Amino acid sequence: MPTVLITGASRGLGLEFARQYRADGWDVIATCRDPVHAPDLVATGAEAHALDVTDDAALAALGRALAGRPIDVLINNAGIFPLQGPDGAFGDLPVAPWMDTLRTNLVAPWKVAETFVANLQAAERPVLATISSLFGSVGASSMPGIVIYASSKAGANMVIKALSIELGPRGITCLALNPGWVKTDMGGPHAQLDPEESIAGLRRVIAQATPSDNGRFYGHDGQEVPW
Ligand SMILES: NC(=O)c1ccc[n+]([C@@H]2O[C@H](COP(=O)([O-])OP(=O)(O)OC[C@H]3O[C@@H](n4cnc5c(N)ncnc54)[C@H](OP(=O)(O)O)[C@@H]3O)[C@@H](O)[C@H]2O)c1
Numbered sequence: 382m383p384t385v386l387i388t389g390a391s392r393g394l395g396l397e398f399a400r401q402y403r404a405d406g407w408d409v410i411a412t413c414r415d416p417v418h419a420p421d422l423v424a425t426g427a428e429a430h431a432l433d434v435t436d437d438a439a440l441a442a443l444g445r446a447l448a449g450r451p452i453d454v455l456i457n458n459a460g461i462f463p464l465q466g467p468d469g470a471f472g473d474l475p476v477a478p479w480m481d482t483l484r485t486n487l488v489a490p491w492k493v494a495e496t497f498v499a500n501l502q503a504a505e506r507p508v509l510a511t512i513s514s515l516f517g518s519v520g521a522s523s524m525p526g527i528v529i530y531a532s533s534k535a536g537a538n539m540v541i542k543a544l545s546i547e548l549g550p551r552g553i554t555c556l557a558l559n560p561g562w563v564k565t566d567m568g569g570p571h572a573q574l575d576p577e578e579s580i581a582g583l584r585r586v587i588a589q590a591t592p593s594d595n596g597r598f599y600g601h602d603g604q605e606v607p608w
Pocket of ligand 1: 561
């Protein structure tokens with residue numbers, strides 16, 4: 382059976398990825414900050430590992446623990462969306478949450494890729510999927526008050542493109558994925574999509590990906606998203 386590694390799988394979209402891949406019989410390596418307090422994840426039967434994606438030492442330790450295991454699909458899912466004020470706090474935007482957000486949403490996907498590149502290369506048709514957002518699309522951007530999150534995802538898009546340039550020649554297909562607006566703690570109860578639908582769509586995109594998709598940005602509906 383193929384193997385998927387998912388970051389940030391304690392709840393929300395990461396948990397739904399774990400559920401659906403497990404239901405299909407995949408070996409699921411699910412990482413989250415605190416597996417002891419992630420009963421929903423444990424209930425999926427996934428192999429749970431503790432990982433804060435901003436903790437380089439923990440990442441290196443997990444890399445050593447998983448050395449030699451092929452990973453067919455790696456999903457950079459962990460992310461944060463700090464609330465800004467109603468007007469985006471223009472003129473008084475706090476720097477610390479901005480730095481934390483860049484560390485989690487932009488830097489960590491690159492460090493995760495560096496850590497598990499050998500595992501991906503050991504698989505037959507490996508895919509590295511990073512969850513971006515329509516808010517990260519410079520072309521589609523129109524909403525005020527979200528510059529911290531939007532800039533982190535726009536930067537993540539460049540990171541994904543850079544990964545595709547580095548890793549495409551090594552046979553790894555790198556994708557940016559937009560899940561849509563989904564009912565999770567982050568998306569809130571008024572979002573348009575249920576996690577089941579969004580993740581079923583993203584899994585289809587991942588399953589159908591070929592090397593010609595390397596460095597592309599897709600939505601859960603399979604449509605290409607403007608950078
Ligand atoms: N929901 C949407 O509408 C939507 C739309 C576009 C993009 N996205 C993206 O989709 C991804 C998942 O979002 P979601 O809606 O599932 O959000 P969520 O419900 O807030 O869940 C976020 C997940 O990320 C984990 N996480 C946060 N920081 C982490 C860190 N430093 N190390 C490890 N795990 C960390 C959280 O773990 P803890 O439980 O430990 O906090 C949690 O499992 C994110 O990248 C998000 O930006 C979501």
